[in-house]
Amino acid sequence: MxxxxxxxxxxxxxxxxxxxxxxxxxxxxxxxxxxxxxxxxxxxxxxxxAGRLPAPPLTATNCIDEKFSFMRDHVDMAPGLIAIGSSVTWRNLDFSVLGEPGLAALRPLNAAPCFLHVNETAYLTRFYLNNMPSVETVLSVFAMRDFEACEGDGAFFDATTARRYMFDRWPGGPLYFMNFRPMLFFRDAWHLPTMRSGADQTRTLEMDPWGSGPIALNPPKIGGNLVIAEACFEHLERLQRDMAARNVRWIVVLLPPMQAWLNAYDRDGERDRAWRAEVARRLTAESVTLLDAREGFPVQDSQFTDPAHFQWSAVSAFTRWIFSRAHLPGVPAS
CATH class of the missing domain: 1.20.5 (Single alpha-helices involved in coiled-coils or other helix-helix interfaces)
Known part of the structure; x- marks a missing residue:
């Protein structure tokens, strides 16, 4: 023409x-x-x-996107208790120990993904609470590594896009084209069946019916040294005030230390005790229940996979210990 x-x-x-x-x-x-x-x-x-489609890439980090996909499928249960934090929370809780009375009373859901620091946990907590009015209790398990870095407001995903996907049930297809990262996408697609089944424990994405992520690795790894960031305590304190204003109870659990890590990087335990003391100093609201597992929950190094995670075989006892002291309605005291 x-x-x-x-x-x-x-x-x-x-x-x-x-x-x-x-x-x-x-x-x-x-x-x-x-x-x-x-x-x-x-x-x-x-x-x-083929069972190889990665979760829609809201963050392009597979363990976070998988958890967001899980949440999309489970938010209709209107949870009364949600667990929020990094993989320290995701992998160290087993809600099955609550039994039918506790499960019916709390309607628990493990909403924690992975790789988060305290500021990112705070951002995610506010996002969930803004969209889940049924939540009355938040449970977070922290280790020292959650306090390593807390620059900025912790906004590691777009809240509007995530809300539309998880809570408004917008289709996830367009997200694959908006945030497409070929190398990560095809790597995950290749390994996804063994990651989701838990057969590959080095990068498992397996989740139980409540969203927790079982892991078992032998021998345990000590990992590297840690440096605490003061800004993380400030975010912790602000989140405490925010949840108190919402009338949401916050159960904060501090993971016990791995002795092998202490021997390598904190021989006298002074840094570990100082971290725990500072958390306790900051969390003073009546709406907060602080449980320090260094006191009252004896554990051996063989029960860790690394300083931030228990072997799954030890998680049930740890969860029982938490709920025996949390004094929640419908949950046995021991």
């Missing part, structure tokens, strides 16, 4: 050539985009049928 128009154009031929080239470019771009979306959608469908 452009050739016919150009025949006998006179002086405006250059403008017409440019206009025709621009039209051809737009048509080619639209065709390429349509093909990309069509093939991409078909590819996502095939991966989903």
């Amino acid at each position: 452009c050739a016919a128009i150009l025949f006998g154009l006179g002086r405006s031929w250059r403008a017409q050539v440019a206009r025709c080239a621009f039209t051809r470019f737009n048509l080619a771009f639209a065709a390429a985009l349509a093909a990309f979306l069509l093939l991409g959608g078909a590819g996502l469908n095939l991966l989903d049928r």
Whole structure:
């Protein structure tokens, strides 16, 4: 068509050539985009049928996106208690020990993902509470590593997009095109079946019916040294005030130390005791229940996978210890 128009154009031929080239470019771009979306959608469908489709990439971190996908599927249960924190919370709670009376009374849900510091835990907690009015109690398990870095407000995902996906049930398909990261996507797709089943314990994404993430690794790893960031305590204190204003009870549990880590980096235990004392100094609201597992929960190094996680075989006893001291309605005292 452009050739016919150009025949006998006179002086405006250059403008017409440019206009025709621009039209051809737009048509080619639209065709390429349509093909990309069509093939991409078909590819996502095939991966989903094969059980290899990663969760929609709200953060492009698989253990966070998997938890958000889990939450989308379970928020209708209107939980009364949610666990929020890093993997220290995700992997160290076993709600099955509550039995039917406790489960019915609390309707617990482990909403914790992974890799979070205190400021990010605070951001995630506010997000959940803004969207889950049924929650009356929040449970967080902390280790020293949660306090390593707390720069900024902790906004590690877009709250509007996450709300639409998790709570408004908008389709997750567009997220794959908005936040597509090819290397991460195809790596996860390749390993996903063993990650979700727990067969690959080095990067397991397995979750029990309440969202907790069992893990078992031998031998235990000591890990590296830690440096506490003062800003984390400030975020902890602000979150305490925020939950008190919402009339939400906050149960904060401090993980006991791994002796092998203390021997390597804190031989006299002074830094560990100072961290625990500072948490206790900051959390003074009546709405907060602080449980320090260093006192009253004896544990051996063989019961750890690393300083921040218990072997799953030890988690049930740890969870019983928490709830025996939390004094929650419907939960036996021991």
